[in-house]
Amino acid sequence: KNQVEQSPQSLIILEGKNCTLQCNYTVSPFSNLRWYKQDTGRGPVSLTIMTFSENTKSNGRYTATLDADTKQSSLHITASQLSDSASYICVVSANKVIFGKGTRLHILP
């Protein structure tokens, strides 16, 4: 069964700290993996897209990694800011597009 599992479900960190969010998937065949940021009450915004051959991609303070062999991805946020408080959603594309349930990140001042 095609699944995308994200962990943790929620995370609280202090402003300025780093954090890493995880995404494990069983989707096959794999086409690409995306990370989105969704602020409360807003639509998701794309952070990174990675294909099979890519194992890391950065977008400012956001760095995504992909291990296609173990079917794992991570999103690392460096020097967190209050504006990073949001849900982060992992989406894997195969013949269907499968959304993870997201990780809710809270940044405390």
Add this chain to the structure above:
Amino acid sequence: DAMVIQNPRYQVTQFGKPVTLSCSQTLNHNVMYWYQQKSSQAPKLLFHYYDKDFNNEADTPDNFQSRRPNTSFCFLDIRSPGLGDAAMYLCATSRDRLASGAYEQYFGPGTRLTVT
């Protein structure tokens, strides 16, 4: 400038009263999507258009319909809204199908639907 526009941002309708949500895009993308998102859940794809080709998800209720009169506009019609249809409805676009390659998907701000 906004690339995917949804109107209205907030919609209140009565139980059983038809409602239409609208989406427009300035990107000239081939694919337009409608998602339903309930609180603390992932967006759930209802259907998408590839140009004029309509693709319905197998588990989308018949109560939900869509129209795409031209490239720029796409509508979501809920024929008889129930209380369980209260949700955020997200419209999105992409140049081609997401599984076909690393195409960016752009979401609108969403329409929050309340059913009374």
